[in-house]
Amino acid sequence: MTGPDQRPAAGRSDDPYDVGLGQQNSAGTPLSDPAQPAAAEPAPAPAKEKHTGRAIGRTLALVLLLFVTVVLVLFVVFxxxxxxxxxxxxxxxxxxxxxxxxxxxxxxxLVWLAGIATRARRRRR
Structure with a gap:
């Protein structure tokens, strides 16, 4: 028969999920084990790239091109x-x-030529 947990009250956690695997000091923070190397903090995750206006514009242009193509094909067939x-x-x-x-x-x-003219104008500036 086993008795109640015999850990000192200062090291006892109020967390019901704490199974008592780590030692804690009187402040409640875990003590480092000299046999175990100190765990380094994980490197921060790389920042996610934000969608730029150019990427959103290209996606919108692709969706519009697909829509116009489908409408044109249906119009031609009928x-x-x-x-x-x-x-x-x-x-x-x-x-x-x-x-x-x-x-x-x-x-x-005509749209392609207008795009070339717009790009050439931007390069001059």
Missing amino acids: NGQTVQISLVFTDVQAPLVVALVIAAALGGL
Whole structure:
């Protein structure tokens, strides 16, 4: 039969989960064991990188590009009839799909050229 815990009252913890594995001084702080090397404090965790405006902008641009692409593909699929396209000097009959793809490619080219012009302007400053 075992008796109650015989530790001195000064070293006793009020923590119900304390199993008494470490010795404590009268202030209640753990004593260091000379046989055990002193534990070094863990290194601080590296700071998490914050999302910059550029990363958020790229993500937003990618989502917008994906959305526009899906809408364009659906629009092309549902509009397959032949149409007459009036050019500057002549008229051409072509499937609406071809006209839409050419218009989308020209729009993408304009956006790309505008981006190049904006970057060149920023570099000059």
